[in-house]
Amino acid sequence: MPATKTRDLEAILNRLRERKMRVTKNRERVIGALLTAEKPLNAEQIRERGDLDLVTVYRNVEAFEQAGVLQRIPLENGTQIFELTAPDEHYHHLVCRECHQAERLDVCVGEEMRKVAKANGYSHIAHVLEVYGLCRECVEDNA
Ligand SMILES: [Zn+2]
Ligand SMILES: [Zn+2]
Numbered sequence: 001m002p003a004t005k006t007r008d009l010e011a012i013l014n015r016l017r018e019r020k021m022r023v024t025k026n027r028e029r030v031i032g033a034l035l036t037a038e039k040p041l042n043a044e045q046i047r048e049r050g051d052l053d054l055v056t057v058y059r060n061v062e063a064f065e066q067a068g069v070l071q072r073i074p075l076e077n078g079t080q081i082f083e084l085t086a087p088d089e090h091y092h093h094l095v096c097r098e099c100h101q102a103e104r105l106d107v108c109v110g111e112e113m114r115k116v117a118k119a120n121g122y123s124h125i126a127h128v129l130e131v132y133g134l135c136r137e138c139v140e141d142n143a
Contacts, residue, residue, distance in 0.1 A: 008086045009035060012069045015087040019067050026052060030060045031084065039101045040073055040083040040093075073102060076132050096135035098142075105131065 012031070016023055029050035034041060041049070046057045061082055064070035068088045073081045073095065081100055085091065093102040110127050117125045134142075 008084065011086050012084060015067055015069050021063065021067060026050075026056050027060055027063075030057060030064070034070075034082065034084045039099075040081040042079060042081050042100070046082065073130060074128065075100065092129045092131070094131050094133065096138055097132050098134055098138035101135055 009031070013023065016027075021027075029052055030046055033046045033049035037045070037049070043054060043057045043061065046052070046061070047054050050057070061070060061072075064084070065072060069084055069086075071083055071085050071090055073083065073093060075081060075095065076097055081102065083091075083102070090108075092105040092107060094105055095102045109129060113127050114125050
């Protein structure tokens with residue numbers, strides 16, 4: 001499943017315009033790299049695909065995250081992969097720990113947790129939930 005659908009692109013670009021963020025060549029390249037990938041990418045893969053340097057990749061990934069159009073997916077080993085999202089959407093994933101393919105899960109346990117956090121006096125609540133395992137292909141490759 002391609003992570004971000006092309007129809008999201010217009011919404012993403014609109015959000016950047018609303019935030020008065022210029023769509024520079026480098027930003028275009030980061031978006032292009034993520035949009036054409038079959039799965040979320042790590043910084044190194046964005047660098048390679050977009051023909052950018054790593055500092056530029058990290059700076060732009062951060063800017064997109066703040067603009068609400070990019071999600072950072074933590075991996076078990078402490079590194080991260082990135083995917084574009086429709087503005088202010090977030091997703092939970094089934095992540096393969098071997099090939100880092102990530103499928104979006106059609107569930108969100110956020111409402112339940114928001115209530116608990118609110119009852120504890122918290123505001124500005126966010127949550128992260130990712131599920132890790134081995135995908136079918138990787139199990140077969142290892143057999
Ligand atoms: Zn896999
Ligand atoms: Zn959620």
